[in-house]
Amino acid sequence: MKNSFYAQDRISNFLSPNKISIGTGAAKQVGIESKALGGKKALIVTDPGVVKAGLIDGIQESLESEKVRTGIFDRVIAEPPARIIDEGAKIAREQGYDIIIGVGGGSSLDAAKGASIMAINKGKVLDYAGMDLVTKKGLPMILLPTTGGTGSEVTRVFVMTDEAENTKKVVYSNFNLADVAIIDPLLTVSMPSVVTADTGIDALVHAIEAYVSVNATPFSDILAIEAIGLIAQNLPAAYAKGGKVEARYNMALAASLAGLAFMSGGLGAVHGLAYVLGTQYHMSHGRSNAIMLPHVMDYNRIGNLDKYAQIANAMGEDKQGLSNYEVAGKSVDAVRRLLAAVNISIHLPDYGIRKGDLPKLVEGGMKQARLFVPNPRDLTKEDVERIYEMAF
Ligand SMILES: [Fe+2]
Incomplete structure (x- = not known):
């Protein structure tokens, strides 16, 4: 790995949650953490699948053992409509909740972020779609991911559906941390x-896009390349044997590292070209990104041979005796093999x-x-057409 960052004259930023706890059984800390934040009545924002999987029980127990009362708002659905977020916020406000606990995949964590800010800020959540329009910090918020993918637990963004316009809207705010x-x-x-496959590849896309981004920072580089290696090493095992905690740990870590990386370095054309697949063909976010990833990498790699070569290296490809150009090409092969291993066409x-x-x-x-x-x-436009053609 290179040990010096190129664009030293550019000012880089790094943002993260105030505290990140990671470890097997860490969810049991939620009661202590809530109490430390002054919480007396916690609204757990989640979806019915998470409740059905029994993941809320331990969290409620931990909260109640610290004398934090709990309520559950489990009406979150995928790509949460703005009205669901407003509904959660209304319950928080009217029933005197003083802390939000988000539990779930990206949609539940995003809804929790929205409920937190909208419990304090006036109006509707759609009023705040855009860059830094939220004026007040929301209710204290703890986020617990149940997938190893979106990295939403560490980012300052959330995505919601504007049903009237049938599009997705994004709220960027440091109050979402x-x-x-x-x-x-x-x-x-x-x-x-x-x-596991779809969300794991979403995390890989976050890491790769942040790593090769023209806006990459010293922080995003370090986090992204580590995440790429962890995912290449651990996703097949987590996919093959869900109960393998070590692989799950490494995937959960990688997803958060990748989330922190793209918060600092940004995303790219994979997310851009995948978006239409999600909205027009109702594919999951992770799956649509997975389909576009190798095609966009193949197109992109001449734009940064060094970094694509580093990606190949991180994914375990041998570079002995090969040119940078050849090694960069191997990053695409490595990704294709990984996708085949987890059965993604x-x-x-x-x-x-x-x-x-x-x-x-x-x-x-x-x-x-x-x-x-x-x-x-x-x-x-012609390039975009060529990339989609590659996917046929
Ligand atoms: Fe993503």
Whole structure:
């Protein structure tokens, strides 16, 4: 790994939750942490799947053992509509909750962030879509991820659906940062293998996009390359044997490192081109990113041969006697093999998408052109079309 950061004249920022606790059984600390934040009545924001999996019981026990009363708001659904967030916030406000505990995958943690700020700030959550429009810190907030993917527990963003406009809206605010993120691999062992694969690859995309981004920082570089190695090493094992706690620990760690990395370094064209697959074909966020990842890497790699070579290296590829160009190409091979190992097809026809849909895909991809700015290689409309074509 290179030990000197190139763009030293650029000022870099790094943001994170106030505290991150990680370890097997760490969720048992939630009661003590809530009490330390002054919480007396905690609203647990989650979804029905998490409740059904029995993941809330231990958390409630921990809270109640510290004399923190609890209530559960479990109406979160995937890509949470703004009205659900407003509903959670209303309950928090009207029933006197003084701390928010988010438990779940990206959608539940995002809804928890929204409920926290909207319990204090006036109006509707959609009023705050955009960059730094939230004026007041919300209720204290603890976030516990149950997937090894989105990294939402460590980021300052949340995504919601604007149902009236049928689009996703994003709220960027430092008030979305958790007071405490608690990362407990035991919360992730019951994840079905397909969710393990999709969310694990989402984390890999975060790490790779942050690493090759033109906005990469010394912080994002260190975190991203570590996350890439951890995911390559541990995702197949976590996928193959869900109860393997060591693999789950490493995936949970990697997802958080990748989240911190993209918070500092940004994302790129994989997220840009995947977006339309999620909205038009109702694929999970992780799956749509997984499909686009190797195709975008193949296109991008000449934009930063050094870094793609480092990715290959981190994923265990041998570089002996090879040029940087050849090693960079091996990063794409390594990702293709990893996707095959976790049974993810990277071909759009396997998802019922036909060649005739290409113009629709290109149009959708071009709408996300803001994500092409940090991408290591420029993209024209023709390039976007070529990348989607590779996926057929
Ligand atoms: Fe993502």
